[in-house]
Amino acid sequence: RQLASDLEESAFDRPQSLRLLQTMLRHLHRLRICTLDAFFAQLAGSCSLELALPPGWRIIETVHDDNLRRQAIGLTLQGDSQKEIERLLHLMAKGEAKRSIGDMIQSTVNDLYEIYRETTEEAWHPLGRPKPLADVDLERAIETLSDAPLPQHAKAKAARDGNIEAARNRDWELFIDKGLARKVLDNDFTFSRKPLPDELVKIYQVLLRHAKAVLLRQVADQTEATYRLLDKFHLAYDKLKRDARSLQFSDVTHTLTRNASLTDINHHHFRLDAPIEHLLLDEFQDTSLAQWQVIRPFAQRVTRPVSNRHNEPASSFFCVGDVKQAIYGWRGGLSEIFDALQDEITELNQTAMDLSYRSSQPVIDSVNEVFAKITRHPKLETFEAGVAAWCQ
Numbered sequence: 001r002q003l004a005s006d007l008e009e010s011a012f013d014r015p016q017s018l019r020l021l022q023t024m025l026r027h028l029h030r031l032r033i034c035t036l037d038a039f040f041a042q043l044a045g046s047c048s049l050e051l052a053l054p055p056g057w058r059i060i061e062t063v064h065d066d067n068l069r070r071q072a073i074g075l076t077l078q079g080d081s082q083k084e085i086e087r088l089l090h091l092m093a094k095g096e097a098k099r100s101i102g103d104m105i106q107s108t109v110n111d112l113y114e115i116y117r118e119t120t121e122e123a124w125h126p127l128g129r130p131k132p133l134a135d136v137d138l139e140r141a142i143e144t145l146s147d148a149p150l151p152q153h154a155k156a157k158a159a160r161d162g163n164i165e166a167a168r169n170r171d172w173e174l175f176i177d178k179g180l181a182r183k184v185l186d187n188d189f190t191f192s193r194k195p196l197p198d199e200l201v202k203i204y205q206v207l208l209r210h211a212k213a214v215l216l217r218q219v220a221d222q223t224e225a226t227y228r229l230l231d232k233f234h235l236a237y238d239k240l241k242r243d244a245r246s247l248q249f250s251d252v253t254h255t256l257t258r259n260a261s262l263t264d265i266n267h268h269h270f271r272l273d274a275p276i277e278h279l280l281l282d283e284f285q286d287t288s289l290a291q292w293q294v295i296r297p298f299a300q301r302v303t304r305p306v307s308n309r310h311n312e313p314a315s316s317f318f319c320v321g322d323v324k325q326a327i328y329g330w331r332g333g334l335s336e337i338f339d340a341l342q343d344e345i346t347e348l349n350q351t352a353m354d355l356s357y358r359s360s361q362p363v364i365d366s367v368n369e370v371f372a373k374i375t376r377h378p379k380l381e382t383f384e385a386g387v388a389a390w391c392q
Helices: 002-007 014-026 036-046 062-077 079-092 101-118 135-147 156-168 172-177 179-185 198-243 249-257 265-272 289-302 337-344 361-376 381-391
Strands: 278-281 316-319
Touching (some): 036 249, 036 265, 156 172, 172 179, 249 289, 289 337, 361 381
16 A cells, blocks of 8 residues: 555555566666665776776775885885975974874874865965064064053053063964963953053054964965875875775775766766666765765766656656764765755755654653753853754
8 A cells, every 4th residue: 555655556456566576576687786885886897997997906905905005104205205204294293293204194194185085286275375574573563562551450461471472482372372462363452351552452463463474374384295295195005006906995986086977877877787767875964075976977867857858767866864873974974965965956855754763752752852952051162053053
């Protein structure tokens, strides 16, 4: 009865169900039930030449991949480039040598290599480089600050003197974080409800602009040096993997996203020896942006208006997920793709799954009670907006 309703069939009896089941079993080879990684490996395997993949490539084992990464780090450190590597790491660490060079490269690769692969070089150069004060002008500004009038409060001088010491030590992070500098930075021109004199505010604004210029340049240097280091590592690592004819699943995904011919779905249907007419995706909240870039052309193909299909069979797109169960952000899962689906897929029907079959009513009531009141928790501090959005 349920199938009859779903299929809009007035009569749906046992013999008809049996015929459909037999038909499906005869065409079971046309069903692709697998992970996205496995499906992408099928796509890449059918188009290895176009994708310039090494012949006979395979998915690498974790232990082997860890070994290749260590070799790639070693190659990055070798040769005439070592002084350049030391210079890059010095910029990245802001001159603080707290770890060995090898450890720092390992940490950078672990934390940022996937981001490097998902971005263009331009993304690592977005910051402007405002010009800081010349040394003589900076000293003059500091002296002016030491002579500027203060608000009538006993602790005002200590707050100002702390800023002066930080400025003379060129510790601009400390300068902007404490004392009167912090008040001016926050556009709060009072100290213990006493107004800050205009002359004092103006000289602080000059020094804050200098601090901004120094710190922005520092961040820009760190970001650009990080990119160059990751780029050197990538060249060595990619060559080692290709020589070993070994790829990670993420290599396959990124290769497919960079392939311009991917938009020609007919080509992939030909290589797969069957068209994809129905696309069903589970745990959609854990889909990464790169994965969606590969899937999107297939999804848009099966959801084209009927008038554009030229007698093609009926097709459909279906996905299910729960953004509160998004647990793979660490490997690129992007639950916000749910919010973008309406713009990506035409005539998409959304249904909220607000009926639980897993939990008893007391459990559900307890959960709802906690999250209905969590935004009023007294310890939320700066996280209140985020918690409210999560609850919503």
